[in-house]
Amino acid sequence: MSPLVVVIACVALLLCSALVSALVGSRHKPSVAIATSGSTLACSLGTIASISALLRANSSSLRIAWTLPVGSFHIGLDPLTSYFLFVLFLVSGLTSLYASGYLAAHAGQRGQAAQLSFLQLLLASMALLLLARDGVLFLMAWETMSIASYFLVASNHQDSEVARAGLVYLVASHLGTLCLFVAFAVLAQKTGSSDFTVWAQSKVKLATSANVLFVLALLGFGTKAGLFPVHVWLPLAHPAAPSPVSALMSGVMIKMGVYGLLRVLTLLTPAPTLWGELLVGVGIVSGLLGAVLSLTQRDLKRVLAYSSVENMGIIVTGLGIGVLGQSLGYPKVAFLGFAGALLHVLNHALFKSLLFQTVGNVLLATGRRDINDLGGLSKYMPVTSFLFLLGTLCLCGLPCTNGFIGEWLLYVGAFRGTAGPAPKFAVVFLAALVALALMGGLALAGFVKAYGLVFLGKPRSSAVPAAHEVRVTMTGPIGVAAALCVGIGMAPNVVMRVVTPAASSLTASASPDPMVMPMLDSITRVALALVAVATSLFIVRRLLLRNRLVTESATWGCGYARPTARMQYTSASFVAPALFVFRPLVAAQSKGKLPTKFFEQAGAYDETYADIVSDRGLLPAAARFVRGAQRLRVLQHGRVQLYLVYVMATLIGMLVWQLATTGR
Numbered sequence: 001m002s003p004l005v006v007v008i009a010c011v012a013l014l015l016c017s018a019l020v021s022a023l024v025g026s027r028h029k030p031s032v033a034i035a036t037s038g039s040t041l042a043c044s045l046g047t048i049a050s051i052s053a054l055l056r057a058n059s060s061s062l063r064i065a066w067t068l069p070v071g072s073f074h075i076g077l078d079p080l081t082s083y084f085l086f087v088l089f090l091v092s093g094l095t096s097l098y099a100s101g102y103l104a105a106h107a108g109q110r111g112q113a114a115q116l117s118f119l120q121l122l123l124a125s126m127a128l129l130l131l132a133r134d135g136v137l138f139l140m141a142w143e144t145m146s147i148a149s150y151f152l153v154a155s156n157h158q159d160s161e162v163a164r165a166g167l168v169y170l171v172a173s174h175l176g177t178l179c180l181f182v183a184f185a186v187l188a189q190k191t192g193s194s195d196f197t198v199w200a201q202s203k204v205k206l207a208t209s210a211n212v213l214f215v216l217a218l219l220g221f222g223t224k225a226g227l228f229p230v231h232v233w234l235p236l237a238h239p240a241a242p243s244p245v246s247a248l249m250s251g252v253m254i255k256m257g258v259y260g261l262l263r264v265l266t267l268l269t270p271a272p273t274l275w276g277e278l279l280v281g282v283g284i285v286s287g288l289l290g291a292v293l294s295l296t297q298r299d300l301k302r303v304l305a306y307s308s309v310e311n312m313g314i315i316v317t318g319l320g321i322g323v324l325g326q327s328l329g330y331p332k333v334a335f336l337g338f339a340g341a342l343l344h345v346l347n348h349a350l351f352k353s354l355l356f357q358t359v360g361n362v363l364l365a366t367g368r369r370d371i372n373d374l375g376g377l378s379k380y381m382p383v384t385s386f387l388f389l390l391g392t393l394c395l396c397g398l399p400c401t402n403g404f405i406g407e408w409l410l411y412v413g414a415f416r417g418t419a420g421p422a423p424k425f426a427v428v429f430l431a432a433l434v435a436l437a438l439m440g441g442l443a444l445a446g447f448v449k450a451y452g453l454v455f456l457g458k459p460r461s462s463a464v465p466a467a468h469e470v471r472v473t474m475t476g477p478i479g480v481a482a483a484l485c486v487g488i489g490m491a492p493n494v495v496m497r498v499v500t501p502a503a504s505s506l507t508a509s510a511s512p513d514p515m516v517m518p519m520l521d522s523i524t525r526v527a528l529a530l531v532a533v534a535t536s537l538f539i540v541r542r543l544l545l546r547n548r549l550v551t552e553s554a555t556w557g558c559g560y561a562r563p564t565a566r567m568q569y570t571s572a573s574f575v576a577p578a579l580f581v582f583r584p585l586v587a588a589q590s591k592g593k594l595p596t597k598f599f600e601q602a603g604a605y606d607e608t609y610a611d612i613v614s615d616r617g618l619l620p621a622a623a624r625f626v627r628g629a630q631r632l633r634v635l636q637h638g639r640v641q642l643y644l645v646y647v648m649a650t651l652i653g654m655l656v657w658q659l660a661t662t663g664r
Helices: 003-024 028-056 079-104 112-131 135-153 160-191 196-202 207-225 234-240 243-253 255-267 273-296 300-328 331-366 382-395 402-418 423-455 472-490 492-505 516-545 571-575 614-635 640-662
Strands: 060-064 073-077 586-593 604-611
Touching: 003 028, 003 060, 003 073, 003 079, 003 112, 028 079, 028 112, 028 492, 073 079, 073 112, 073 135, 079 112, 079 243, 079 255, 079 331, 079 472, 079 492, 112 135, 112 243, 112 255, 135 160, 135 196, 135 243, 160 196, 160 207, 160 234, 196 255, 207 255, 207 273, 207 300, 234 243, 234 300, 243 255, 243 300, 243 331, 255 300, 255 331, 273 300, 273 423, 273 571, 273 586, 273 604, 300 331, 300 402, 300 423, 331 382, 331 402, 331 472, 331 492, 331 516, 382 402, 382 423, 382 472, 402 423, 402 472, 402 492, 402 516, 423 571, 472 492, 472 516, 492 516, 571 604, 604 614
Parallel strands: none
Antiparallel strands: 060 073, 586 604
């Protein structure tokens, strides 16, 4: 059977599952069983079909007439679509399994049937979006994805903070969609069609028009991807959404923005060097500021949300390296840039969904997500602790993990770009190289803080000793994702066979860099050697200690006779040295009463950091605009007579304008 037909069947199955689970309604167990079975089967079949299409480099399409006056139902598969479908179905399948256990732990809460239904609708709309080969169909799927995810984010709308986060997300999504609508309308007007095939064949080469269209696409797709500075919705929506939804949105949905950018690059060819420089610049700014802001957060979900901004910056930096290599005639650099970005799409989808789900476990067990309220959880939740640690190692790009492989390809591509025959652009490649290294260092500092303060040390609240490990239906899917993360890091040459067809389709050269696979084989050998050494040391240690008494005692308390948990590092104090250089980029606020004399009886100090773009810029400006717009409500008073006066005044104004412009 054709992979395209299988994927269409998977979309239909997800839609049917959404409908049936909604009709079942408040009966929790049947609803969860239907949704889980439908999504698991659809995602399993979709993963197999997309891998098959990738390995065979299949390209196929299907066009069905419809009665709408615009557009057409034109869908298709190519290596780029197949790769993103693979990421979508793989991660969504694991997340759906986790969601069944998560919702079972919240059985009886209102709105769960609606959550399950919208979750299936979200998956179906993303799959249809990837298949779409018509601008109208693409925008319809895009809008469905945005609305379904909004209802998931705002599922607990009784909470004012959740309602506000949902509203900000909805407004930001529609502003991004507006940019895409304008870009697609201009393309349709220039080509006389909304079909992607016509757009690609027309080769829009008008420099000004192409540049404007690319900027509109970057704004529209960049908003969904959470790129700086249009990331304002992301740190609000992820903490507000249920943990499985956060995992799906950060792991998969924001990658639809990356897919959109790549699809536009295939339509607006050839891409000039200016676009590559712009992508590298946006990627560097997003990556660095995302890493800095992630470092400052004390809410675990906001830590992961800003980390997603950073990782989207890494991916877009890779796209910029690929575009520059393509436009400068460096096919090896282009392949490394695109391959590194695409591989990091998969890697980030796996380890970020893993991390959001482990945070969901912590939230379920303790009811807390403030870092300063946790501590010592490794004793009470050892499996979750280990999985979170593994996810942080992947996120920081340490060797033997999948995060290392994707970033390593980008390092090699940027390094080769600096040695190219165009010294003018060597500075851009060098800036990308330095920025990637700095992002990695900041991510390492941030997640040492997150893991250390949450899972190590002493409990900081009474909720921690009462915590216990969650059920295997929740840790099992996370364990599979963790195994995939380690497997990619240990055997990267295997996953590169999946990445290569998609990366090669974006470059002028059909064959990849011949040096990549031998280098990946070397990484595999080194990784296996490191694992063998670590295992040997562990065995030797166990043998040496087997006949000795091992005791535990408190760590040195710096001279304090009775140290307490309050004397441990807090989130702000831990990152203060690392933020010394970056303090101008974050708005620090402190409050409290500091001791002013010896033997002070009481004292308090708290320091928080704000996002200078969203918390101090865009969101307050939007609030002022809304308050100003509310003053116009005086015009909407309910009197029909005055409404008729408005209509007559408008008609008279239009008539006067027509007479003035025609000169009659």
